[in-house]
Amino acid sequence: MIAGVLKEQLGENRVSLVPEIVKQLVKQGVTVWIEPDAGARAYYPDDSYIQAGAAVKSAHEILQQADIILSIQIPEQAAWQMIPPGKVVAGVYQPLYNAVLMQQWADRQLTTFSLDSIPRTTRAQSMDVLSSQxxxxxxxxxxxxxxxxxxxxxxxxxxxxxxxxxxxxxxxxxxxxxxxxxxxxxxxxxxxxxxxxxxxxxxxxxxxxxxxxxxxxxxxxxxxxxxxxxxxxxxxxxxxxxxxxxxxxxxxxxxxxxxxxxxxxxxxxxxxxxxxxxxxxxxxxxxxxxxxxxxxxxxxxxxxxxxxxxxxxxxxxMPADASKLYAKNVYNFLQLLIKEGDLVLNFSDDIVQGACITHSGTITNERLKQAESVKP
The missing domain is CATH 3.40.50.720 (NAD(P)-binding Rossmann-like Domain)
Structure with missing residues (x-):
């Protein structure tokens, strides 16, 4: 499994993974790719990722080849249109406000996990990006x-x-x-x-x-x-x-x-x-x-x-600490998707199901299905 981390657009200084979390993922057999300077605005230079076991790859390589693509904010349109069908994207996408875009991602056969949709239950507290941020x-x-x-x-x-x-x-x-x-x-x-x-x-x-x-x-x-x-x-x-x-x-x-x-x-x-x-x-x-x-x-x-x-x-x-907390949330969520270094989508898990917005060409989130702006 390859996890790719994109550099956020201007205005967003955080990064999806920090070197400390990269090191833990690498120990689990996950290959981690980082776009150049993805963590620079959060004061995590490329060298710190390389030392943690990640590889620095271009955005094009990450978008085309990573199995799961991590981006806190929605990538620009030219970027997400490069993602091949069947890939997984994860971030904080506010699906209820971006219903049309979520339908477009569903049409492109992308599997979308929006971490702001994780059920707010006791078991999910360690993954609750809304609370940490x-x-x-x-x-x-x-x-x-x-x-x-x-x-x-x-x-x-x-x-x-x-x-x-x-x-x-x-x-x-x-x-x-x-x-x-x-x-x-x-x-x-x-x-x-x-x-x-x-x-x-x-x-x-x-x-x-x-x-x-x-x-x-x-x-x-x-x-x-x-x-x-x-x-x-x-x-x-x-x-x-x-x-x-x-x-x-x-x-x-x-x-x-x-x-x-x-x-x-x-x-x-x-x-x-x-x-x-x-x-x-x-x-x-x-x-x-x-x-x-x-x-x-x-x-x-x-x-x-x-x-x-x-x-x-x-x-x-406050990108350094915000990224550290967010990355820990992401790591805890990924533990539900990683089995022996491979990406396994277990939709019988209520947290995985709750965070999933699109999969296999359809909108899967019940609240989003009812949104007026989503096509029937």
Whole structure:
């Protein structure tokens, strides 16, 4: 079995495998090929891969000959069109947002594993790329906001006077939100957290933050760890609560996303205009529309004195550690596919089946089959 690692396009600094993981795969009888400089932006030079037992090969060779092709983001069209039928590709492809492309890959007889579709079960925790990367996003979001914010985060008492601590509001208490809470608290901020799931109250409070609860949320227990759509009545009460807190906030971190849908707008223009001048919002849902009415993906805008940073790929800004964690997730997933150095697709395994999007010319993912943009 040959596992090939492509160099990501500009804008993505991570790499699918790091030398430490390559060494483990080689011991299992897997041949690993790396595109030149694939790990350079994550500070893993080609020499480190060669020392780990990999071979440096051109993108053309990898696309044509590797049995499984690893690329975090979707390769450019000219690249994936070179992949012969029957090959396997694996990465984070957001299939519910890229349904048409997934159908094209199915038509080309490619087997696609999208690791963001791995079932969020106890057994799959070691392969959960969403969690490992969201942890980084939550951490970096607070640091980015602190850098942009024009005042201190902690309380300071000096001979020249006292500085009150910054007030941080975090919308969403998933992995990213909880890490944002922990980071903001370590920096000395006062933190409030809003989430539609009352079950996360204890986790939030254990980190030293105040939990804002709105009654009447839809039950998310059957959503596999994801958020769910809420009723119009709940949304109205939700916005009233958020408006009350956001007017006092200095920094806001937003993380709310619903798989396959546009991100819910939690911060309206009216709310933005009532925020304090100099306050900062970091919107981690920017890639799917954003949680504010003024979010621009991969851009920073200033509205009425409020700085809004739209960035859904903060892990790319910490590529060394992000790649290390991602590569470990990939390695653990590959253990389900590698048998004595060969690639074996065991679809009786619920994790393998759940992560598979296309196989044998068809869409295999049940959620994607129901997407309107997929051809019948």
């Amino acid at each position: 969201a942890n980084i996003s939550g951490y970096k979001a607070v640091l980015l906001a602190a850098w942009k914010y024009s005042r201190y985060l902690p309380m300071f008492m000096t001979a020249a006077g006292s500085i009150a601590p910054a007030k941080v509001l975090i919308l969403g208490a998933g992995v990213a939100g909880l890490q944002a809470v922990a980071t903001a608290r370590r920096l000395g901020a006062v933190v409030e957290v809003f989430d539609t799931r009352p079950a996360v109250r204890e986790e939030v409070m254990s980190l030293g933050a105040r939990f804002i609860e709105v009654e009447g949320a839809a039950d998310a227990s059957a959503a596999g760890g994801y958020a769910v759509e809420q009723s119009a009545n709940y949304k109205e009460k939700q916005q009233a609560k958020i408006a009350e807190s956001i007017a006092k906030a200095d920094i806001v971190i937003t993380t709310a996303q619903i798989p396959g849908r546009k991100a819910p707008v939690l911060i309206t223009t009216d709310m933005l205009e009532k925020m304090k001048a100099g306050s900062v919002i970091v919107d981690l849902a920017a890639a799917t529309g954003g949680n504010t009415t003024r979010t621009e993906n991969n851009d920073t805008v200033v509205h009425n004195g409020v700085t809004i940073i739209g960035d859904s790929n903060l892990p790319s800004s």
